[in-house]
Amino acid sequence: MTERDHTKIPVLCRSQSIDSILLKLDSPHFSGFDLLRQLQQQIGECCPPIVVIDSDDAEVAARAFKNGATDYLVRERMTPDDLRLAVRSAIENAELRRELQRSQEQFQTSVENMLDCFGIFSSIRDESGQIIDFRIDYLNVAACENNRMSKEMQIGRRLCELLPAHCETGLFNEYCRLVETGEPLVKDSLIYDDTFGEQRLVRAFDIRATKLNDGFVASWRDITDRKQMEVELNQTVAALQQQQHKLQRLIDTAPIGIGIGSANGEVRVVNDAMLRLHGYTREEFDREGMNWRDFVSPEETERTEQAMSQLQQQGFLPSEEKELLRKDGTRLPIWISAMQWMDGTDEHIAFAVDLTRQKQAQAALKDSQQRYRELAEAMPQMVWTADATGAVNYWNQRWYEYTGLSETESIGLAGANTVHPDDRDRTLEQWSQSTINGESFEIEYRIRRWDGVSHWFICRAIPTGDNQGNPTGWIGTITDIDHQKQLEQRLLNEITQHQRIEQDLRAANQQIVGILESITDxxxxxxxxxxxxxxxxxxxxxxxxxxxxxxxxxxxxxxxxxxxxxxxxxxxxxxxxxxxxxxxxxxxxxxxxxxxxxxxxxxxxxxxxxxIHDRKQADQELSDSEERFRTLADHISQLVWMTDENGWIFWYNQRWFDYTGTTLEEMQGWGWQKVHHPDHVERVVERISRCFETGETWEDTFPLRGRDGQYRWFLSRAIPIRDQRGKILRWFGTNTDITELRQTETALQQTTERLNIALKSAPLTLFTQDLDLRYTWVYNPTQNYSIEEIIDQRDEDLASPETAARLTQLKRQVLETGVGLREEVKVTRDGQTAYYDLTIDPLRDSQNRMVGITCAAIDISDRVRLETERQQAEIALADNEARLQGFVDANVVGILYGDIYGNIHQANDELLRIIGYTREDLRTGQLRWIDITPPEHLPLDEQAIAQARTDGACTPYEKEYIRKNGSRVPVLIGYSLVGEAREESVAFILDLSD
CATH class of the missing domain: 3.30.450.20 (PAS domain)
Known part of the structure; x- marks a missing residue:
């Protein structure tokens, strides 16, 4: 269109979509320069590109460009092609500028809505060019919240002046190195200690930084909560390891053969009882392996293949009696059963019992029943028998004394009424399964005593049969395990104490390093x-x-x-x-x-x-410090050693010599290779030698031979001790026994995988959607989506109906109100569920019109799962503590905590009642067990102490105490010695006067 009235041109530009304007400056109707200024002032950024046409006058062209012209054409030399090219270029360049502005605004909006902190910083240098600080050029909202200051308080300020902890932590030097070298900076789990007003905060951050011109851009994430959850999860793993240790101990000590393997017959785990059944030693199994099929007699081959196929398809194999073809060719009658070990895996567990003695014993069963009853009555455990259906037909006297029930109230399944309500259903269910399958029975549960107090017991039972292998009944025992649970708690406390000692040791070493770093020349x-x-x-x-x-x-x-x-x-x-x-x-x-x-x-x-005068004076103090260090090192559970700067070991703590049975003369230098396993020593020497050369921290895992010739696995670490100039003075190393941890690796695999996921940084996803809630831009998509799969789709095209409905509701709310929101949401796709911390904000154009939404989502699935597991672990640990405290407060037996020298440090009310003393007597130190023991019984105590110092516990024995009133009371006593020196005792005393 053509317009000669200059007053109408701005109106046309605002009312219609104008791609470009051709303006002749020599028009007689208006001043061209005035119109250029008017268009720029009235229309602003929406002004179309203007191409000016005039004479070949450089001054006129300069004024045109200065007043906003996009291009300038000389009328006398202009051709139609020149005109078309100039207009097309002006339109394309204007569109590119608008697209660049939209991209910048979109990126700015995305950064402002990031959950991670983001900032841009430029170098401040002195006259020599040295970086002395960084100016804060930009910070997003998350960074301001993290720093607890507004943008106005930070933009333009110096980084170290505003946040001095950057210098104290060495982070400023890391940023300087980044700018000078261009190498990106990655810091994981950086501990940052800062003060805001009177509040001191210690937080953990993941940091990523990249050079930008003469400065850098950085993003950082506060992972303090995640680190806390990791600590809590480690505590949960420790509790699970204890349970796994108990399970492994039960398998190893089980009187029946137990093996775990695949359905194709390969044996992966087997206890000693199963090895004996097959005629194998542990060394032969470790060297050669086993396969069930190798022990099938020729006539049983076809039936065994059918059974293995049934096991693979149905997940279980009914119990049966068969003959086992042992390694030496002899045959052994056994009872065997198998079932799937864990759902969804190829592993199966098999149980086998040697029936040789059982078959021999069936002929003499009637003659031995009376002897059995006499033996059962004399046993300290509760002993019972049952018929083939599982109905109890005999209890020994210990049962009646503990429960206070009559025979009528105990026979059959009536005795189950004494089982704690929380344990009764699972106990009866497992007992029913054992009676049906003929499998051995073992379970832990609580039994109510005659006075209403419940104690923990472990019940074990095995089936009996006749000469033909038919089940005839069951024989079982019930053993009190309250003391064992108490010892497990004490072991956990000891491990915690050792960890604190190790932290103190590291602090002492840092103090020594600090002294060496104060030297001047x-x-x-x-x-x-x-x-x-x-x-x-x-x-x-x-x-x-x-x-x-x-x-x-x-x-x-x-x-x-x-x-x-x-x-x-x-x-x-x-x-x-x-x-x-x-x-x-x-x-x-x-x-x-x-x-x-x-x-x-x-x-x-x-x-x-x-x-070095101060160093000379400090020599004596250092000698004293080293003596304290050696004393501390000799009393921690780890093996500890030190080397010179070249790796020559010159010192070990006493734990090393106690474990290996060696001397310093044998072990100094590189003599430690003598106790390393030959399969690992070459690898270990190569790795530690490389660390000695490079100065890197060394860590490795390998077995060490003990004085008994057995190998145990150790996690070993060594760190260099340096002076203030960075020169290595010596190396400090530890070996921590992780044998039990490795044995539980298989069972803890799933927990370890969850832990690894929890330790990873949660991925951040950024995206925008238009008013129709179709995705227009995505950064870092989740749940295995590609960007192409998401663009132009709605939530209902990508997620489950329930998830899509909830997401649409939240996003519509932002579009309708214009107010952003933040909420945790659950997202389900193809049966997979994840949790996200979702932030939604309105997306506006340059004229503040809403054109869609911009969102940021961070995966918090690990945090949700960790919180659930932590709550479950806290409940389980609280239950264990309550049961332990209930046992101590029940005063069922006398309990004292003392030492082998005759002292009593603590005692419960039942012990004080037995010996007739008061708690005031105990508090004032007037009560010692050696003083209330008759002289003729002291030799018994000396024998028991000698046994306990060797074995850790003594066999229970009878003795007497002299009560406060001079009378004597007979007791049954048993105790364990605790502590490294085995001088402290925990004793249980039963009153035999009744």
Whole structure:
């Protein structure tokens, strides 16, 4: 369109979509320059590109460009092609500028809505070009919230001035290195200690930074909550490891053969009982392996293949009796059963029982029943028998004494009424399964005593049969395990204490390193006539003489007291023999020690010396500190050692010698290779040698041979101890026994995988959607989506109906209200569920019109799962603590905590009742067990103590105590010795006077 009235042109540009304007400056109807300024002022960024046409006048062209023209064409030389090219270029460039502005606004909106902190920083340099600080150019909302300051308080300020902890943590130096080298900075789990007002915060961050011009851009994430959850999860794993240890102990000590393998017959785990059934030793199994099919007799091959197929398809194999073809060719009658070990896996567990003795014993069963009953009555455990259906037909006297029930109330399944309600259903269910399958029965549960108090017991039962292998009944025992649970808790406390000792040891080592990092040097140069040619400022400062006053003087005039001393002798030797010398010298005039290095040259001698007087005085203190360190190291559970700077081991703690049974003469230097497993020693030597060369921290896992010839697995670490200049002085290493941890690796695999996921940084997803809630842009998509799968789709095309409905509701709410929101949401796709922390904000154009939404989502599935597991673990641990406290408070038996020297440190009310003393007697120290023991019983105590110091516990025995009123009371006592020295005791005393 053509318009000659200049007043109408701005109206046309605002009312219609104008791609470009051709403007002739020499138009007689209006001033071209005035119109250019008017269009720019009234229309602003929406003004179309303007191409100006006029004469070949450079001044006119300059004024046109200055007033906003996009291009300038000379009317006399312009061709139609020139005009078309200029207009097309102006339109394309204008569109590119608008697209760039939209992209910048979109990126700005995305960064502002990130959950991670983001900032841009530029270098501040001094006159020499050295970086002295960084100016804060930009921070997003998350960064301001993290720093607890507004943008106005931070933008333009110096980083270290505003947040001085950057210098204290060394992070400022890391940023300087990034800018100078261009290498990206990655810091995981950085501990950052800062103060806001009067509040001190210690937080953990993941940091990523990249160079940008003469500065850098950085993003950081506060992972403090995640680190706390990791600690809590580690505590949960420790509790699970204890349970796994108990399970492994039960398998290893089980009287029946137990093996775990695949359905194709390969055996992966087997206990000693199963190895004995097959005629194998543990060494043969580890070397050769086993397969069930190798032990099938020829006539049983076809039936066995059918059974293995049934096991693979149905997940179980009914119990049966069969003959086992042992390794030496002999045959053994066994009872065997198998079932799937874990749902969804190829592993199966098999149980086998040697029926040889059972078959031999069936003929003499009637004759032995009476002897069995007599033995059962004499046993300290509860003993029972049942018929083939599982109905109990006999209890020994211990049952009736504990429960207070009559025979009528105990026979059949009536005794199950004494089982704690929380344990009864699972106990009856497992007992029913055992009676049906003929499998051995073992379970832990609580039983109510006659006074209503419940104690923990472990019940074990095995089936009995006749000569034909038909089940005839069951025999079982019930054993009190309250004491065992108490010992498990004490073990957990001891591990915690050892960890604290290890932290104290590391702190002591850091203190020693700090002392070594306070050394300074002075320098003096003399010519061959001993005239001083140069001194540094440290020399002038030490001698309190200006540097210029020393130049030209004789060394022996300035330091006349050094004449005729070891100092002069060493200087003359260095000058004459042209060799460097190093010595320590006490300078009398100043009464101080110095460490001196002298280096000869053609011109004379260069002398470095440093004040070591404080170090000399600290030698005795350091010796005392090292003695304390060695004492501490000898009493922690780890094996500890130290090397010189080249890796030559010169010291081990006592734990090393106790475990290996070696001496320092055998182990010093590289002698430690003698106790390493031959399959691992070459690898270990190669890795640790490389660390000794590079100065990197060393960590490895390998077995070490103990004094008994058995190998145990250890996690080993070594760190370099450096002086203030970074020179390695020595290495400090530890070996931590992880044998039990490795044995539980298989069972803890799933937990470990969850833990690894929890330790990873949660991925961040950014995206925008239009008013129709179709995805227009996505950054870092989740749940295995590609960007192409998401663009132009709605939530109902990508997620489950329930998820899509909830997401649409939240997004519509933002579109309708114009107010952003943040909420945790659950997203389900193809049966997979994840949890996200979702932030939704309105997306607006340059005229503040809403054109869609911009969102940021961070995966918090790990946090939700960790919180659920932590709550479950807390409930389980609280239950265990309540049961342990209930046992102590029940006062069923007397309990004391004392030592082998006759002292009583703590005692419960039942013990005080038995011996007739009061708690006040105990508190005032008037009560000692050795004083209330008759002299004729002290030899029994000495024998029991000797046994307990060797085995850890003594066999229960009977003795007497002298009560406060002078009477005597008979008791049954048993105890364990605890602590490394086995001098402290935990004893249980039963009153036999009734």
């Amino acid at each position: 002075a320098y003096v140069a003399v010519d061959r006539d001993w005239r001083i040619t140069y001194v540094n400022q440290m020399t002038a400062q030490i001698n309190q003489i200006a540097a210029e006053d020393l130049i030209g003087k004789s060394h022996w005039d300035v330091w006349a007291a050094s004449r005729g001393t070891v100092c002069e002798a060493n200087y003359l030797r260095a000058m004459t023999e042209q060799i460097p010398v190093h010595f320590e010298y006490f300078y009398e005039p100043r009464q101080r020690w110095y460490e001196i290095h002298a280096y000869p040259s053609i011109d004379g001698l260069g002398i470095y010396y440093r004040d």
